[in-house]
Amino acid sequence: MDSLKNKTEVSAYRPAHPTTESAAAAGDLADILTHEDWDRARDRWQVARARWSERGSRIFGGSRLLWLLIGPGVLVFLGENDAPSMLSYSADGARFGIGFFIPFIVLTFLMGYIVQEMTVRLGAVTHRGHAELIFDRFGKFWGFFAMGDLVLGNFLTLVTEFIGVRAGLGFFGIRPGIAVGSALVIVLGAITTGRYWTWERITMGLAVFNGLFVPAAILAHPDWHAVGRSLLTWMPLPAGNRYEILVLILATIGATVTPWMLFFQQSAVVDKGMQPRDITAGRFDTSLGALLAATFAIAAVLATVPLFHHGITAGDFQAAQFAEALEPWIGHIGASLFALGIFEAGIVAAITISTSSAYAFGEVLQTGHSLNRPLREAWPFYLTLLGSACAAAALVLVPRFPLEFVVLTVNVIAVLAMPPALAFLLLLVNDQDVMGEYVNGLWANIAGVAVTVLLICAGIGFGVATVFSNWFGR
Amino acid sequence: MKERSKSNSAAPGENPCEPELTAGGERTNLKDPSLALSLLEADQVVAAKRQTRFGRRKLSLGVQILLWGLRVYVVAMLVIVLISVLRTVHVSP
Numbered sequence: 398m399d400s401l402k403n404k405t406e407v408s409a410y411r412p413a414h415p416t417t418e419s420a421a422a423a424g425d426l427a428d429i430l431t432h433e434d435w436d437r438a439r440d441r442w443q444v445a446r447a448r449w450s451e452r453g454s455r456i457f458g459g460s461r462l463l464w465l466l467i468g469p470g471v472l473v474f475l476g477e478n479d480a481p482s483m484l485s486y487s488a489d490g491a492r493f494g495i496g497f498f499i500p501f502i503v504l505t506f507l508m509g510y511i512v513q514e515m516t517v518r519l520g521a522v523t524h525r526g527h528a529e530l531i532f533d534r535f536g537k538f539w540g541f542f543a544m545g546d547l548v549l550g551n552f553l554t555l556v557t558e559f560i561g562v563r564a565g566l567g568f569f570g571i572r573p574g575i576a577v578g579s580a581l582v583i584v585l586g587a588i589t590t591g592r593y594w595t596w597e598r599i600t601m602g603l604a605v606f607n608g609l610f611v612p613a614a615i616l617a618h619p620d621w622h623a624v625g626r627s628l629l630t631w632m633p634l635p636a637g638n639r640y641e642i643l644v645l646i647l648a649t650i651g652a653t654v655t656p657w658m659l660f661f662q663q664s665a666v667v668d669k670g671m672q673p674r675d676i677t678a679g680r681f682d683t684s685l686g687a688l689l690a691a692t693f694a695i696a697a698v699l700a701t702v703p704l705f706h707h708g709i710t711a712g713d714f715q716a717a718q719f720a721e722a723l724e725p726w727i728g729h730i731g732a733s734l735f736a737l738g739i740f741e742a743g744i745v746a747a748i749t750i751s752t753s754s755a756y757a758f759g760e761v762l763q764t765g766h767s768l769n770r771p772l773r774e775a776w777p778f779y780l781t782l783l784g785s786a787c788a789a790a791a792l793v794l795v796p797r798f799p800l801e802f803v804v805l806t807v808n809v810i811a812v813l814a815m816p817p818a819l820a821f822l823l824l825l826v827n828d829q830d831v832m833g834e835y836v837n838g839l840w841a842n843i844a845g846v847a848v849t850v851l852l853i854c855a856g857i858g859f860g861v862a863t864v865f866s867n868w869f870g871r
Numbered sequence: 872m873k874e875r876s877k878s879n880s881a882a883p884g885e886n887p888c889e890p891e892l893t894a895g896g897e898r899t900n901l902k903d904p905s906l907a908l909s910l911l912e913a914d915q916v917v918a919a920k921r922q923t924r925f926g927r928r929k930l931s932l933g934v935q936i937l938l939w940g941l942r943v944y945v946v947a948m949l950v951i952v953l954i955s956v957l958r959t960v961h962v963s964p
Contacts, residue, residue: 429918430904437915438907445910523925524915533925539938546945672912763921806956813948817941824934831925853944860951863958 436769437670440465440594444675466678467685468597469520469665472749473513473658474506474686475604478693479554479746480561480739481807482652483610486694487719489645490701491709495623496633498649499695503628505653506691508851510683511844512819515826515837516659517679520666522835527663529760531821534828543656543821544761546814551657551754553807555789558743558750560803563793565740568720568732577790580744584786587748588779593668593768604745607693609738614696616731617703617723624699643862644809647855651808652694654852656818657753664756668767673835700727700735747786755782813856819849 430438444465451459489498516527523530528547532540559577566576583603590596626632635642662683671679701719703726720736727735752768758781759766765775772779792798823845826837837845901907914920930938 430907431917433917434911434915435907438910439901441910442901442906524912524920525925530925534928535930535938536927542938542942670911670915672915806952809952809955810949813952814945817938817945820937820941828928830928856944856948859955860948863951863955 432771432774433765433767433769436592436594440670441672463678463681466669466671466675467682468601468669469662469671470513470517470679470682470684471686471689472597472600472604472665472745473662474509474683474690475601475607475693476661476746476749477509477653477655477658478607478690478742479558479652479750480564480743481554481557481648482694483697483739483742484561484719485645485648485652485808486697487701489649490698491704491719492637492641492645493635494702494705495620495699496627497631497635498645498698499624499627500629500631501646501649502653502694502698503691505650506687506694508650508848509653509658509690510687511841511848512654512822513658513662513683513687514680515822515841515845516663517666517671517683518676518832518835519822519826520663521671521673521676521679522832524667525663526667526756526760526766527660527822528757530663530825530831532761534825534831535821539821540761543818544757546817547656547660547757548754550655550807550811550814551750552785552789553803553810554655554657555747555750555754555785556792556803557807558747559790559793561739561743562747565720565736565738565743568736573794576740577793580747581786581790583744584748584751585783588752588768588782589772591769591771593665596768597665597669600745600748603741603748606741607690607738607745609734609741610693610696610700613723613727613731613734613738614699616727616734617700619699619702624695640862643859647812647859648808650852650855651811651815653690654815654848655808655811656814657750659818659822660757661749661753664753664760664766668756668769676835697738700731703727747789751782751786754785755779809859812852813859816849816853816856819845819852823849 444462447459447462447465451462454460454462486498486502489502519525519527519530525533528540528544531543535543559580562580563573563576566579567573587596587599587603590599635645666679701723704719704722707726709722720732720739723735724732755778756766759775759778762777764777766778767775770778823837823842825831826845827842829836908916914923
């Protein structure tokens with residue numbers, strides 16, 4: 398069914414502009430509809446019914462419509478609240494307490510929203526994934542440049558997700574092999590549904606448990622007045638070793654804006670079948686994801702503040718030491734919630750990041766790259782997805798593998814690889830031939846360029862601090 | 872079937888499935904390929920997507936300088952990260 402039986406049938410079908418033509422008159426394509434098309438049409442049918450039954454609703458087109466259209470934005474942000482990210486936020490709280498990092502986290506999620514909104518528009522308008530568009534518009538040379546950064550970053554991040562899984566379940570005395578194996582089974586279970594919608598809902602169901610950091614934070618009895626004051630004043634500023642502060646700032650940015658998020662959300666928007674008329678709902682989805690993720694990230698900071706007050710250092714990420722160190726202050730239940738939160742963060746991110754890699758590979762190799770496709774139709778896609786997860790999981794179990802090296806570098810590398818990814822994004826979203834009337838406006842460009850410049854400055858600051866380390870008291 | 876023929880003749884920009892929504896059950900309608908196609912935009916259909924690609928854009932000198940600059944930036948930064956990590960590992964007991 399997937400292969401084209403008669404090429405002349407298709408060659409007659411050439412839209413003047415991909416964003417404006419309706420498929421209603423394309424009756425000659427009826428016999429070449431793929432499994433993927435049928436599934437997507439079913440999803441669109443539900444959306445059309447919701448839009449019809451809730452017409453006149455003032456709240457983003459109605460609650461049923463929103464329920465159907467949310468997904469990629471929530472998943473990308475809760476997926477990015479992954480194990481190394483939650484550990485970075487925890488390190489912020491344990492090292493510096495309530496202060497600068499609380500509003501800084503809000504700022505990073507605002508930056509995340511600005512760039513992710515652009516991927517929603519790109520996906521809904523072009524129906525192409527991010528990697529596919531970069532290869533189409535910039536050619537193979539620049540395409541492989543973008544892919545190189547993605548592959549390196551994704552794989553290192555995947556390794557850290559399994560470190561998180563191992564550390565989270567390690568708190569409950571579960572052996573590393575069993576912890577990592579069970580995580581792989583969950584990843585496998587999520588992708589064998591053969592349906593994007595089912596995959597999305599299962600992963601969102603798992604992602605809800607990112608909220609476990611909220612009760613853990615409440616059990617830490619934070620000073621809410623100090624939280625409110627820090628949000629308004631950004632005070633107190635972090636004090637101490639300037640190099641360490643710079644690395645934590647960079648890791649906190651890298652915990653929120655990373656290249657895989659751009660590739661994942663655009664491809665997920667395409668796989669979900671979103672159209673230009675869904676962009677408003679897509680923006681709501683993205684802002685909801687950013688809001689939830691920011692709340693849970695701040696909760697992770699607050700949960701570890703007792704370590705700051707008692708001068709306890711928790712730097713060993715491999716042994717669930719954060720949860721163990723927190724136990725005397727937030728109790729066994731609080732520490733268990735924290736450990737489960739780290740486990741959940743690793744699982745959801747392992748699913749979304751390996752899916753991001755698989756989407757990008759499928760788009761570049763021009764093979765089937767949709768979760769709506771059955772295994773037999775898109776085996777390279779599923780093989781990439783599962784293969785990358787298995788390789789990362791195996792590395793975590795290798796004795797004497799430098800796990801600490803990976804955890805230290807992954808968020809920093811994410812920040813350093815982000816400016817080129819943002820440059821491609823801004824060039825694409827300003828491309829009139831691609832975006833038509835949905836091209837970036839002035840304010841979106843100002844915000845996008847500001848985020849890019851900020852990330853470049855942060856990276857250069859890190860470079861200067863490393864090369865001239867004596868100036869920074871290292 | 873009468874309702875389906877209405878959806879086939881829907882003009883671009885109109886919602887072709889609205890008559891269906893008031894008329895029949897979901898199961899019957901979704902077996903109709905023309906309805907399935909009418910629910911998707913032109914290049915959402917996999918076969919059409921393969922045939923129509925966005926062509927390569929001409930990169931201005933400014934864009935080329937920007938991309939090369941960012942390429943150099945990433946390579947330089949990766950070297951610096953490596954230096955930083957080696958120092959950290961060397962210092963750690």
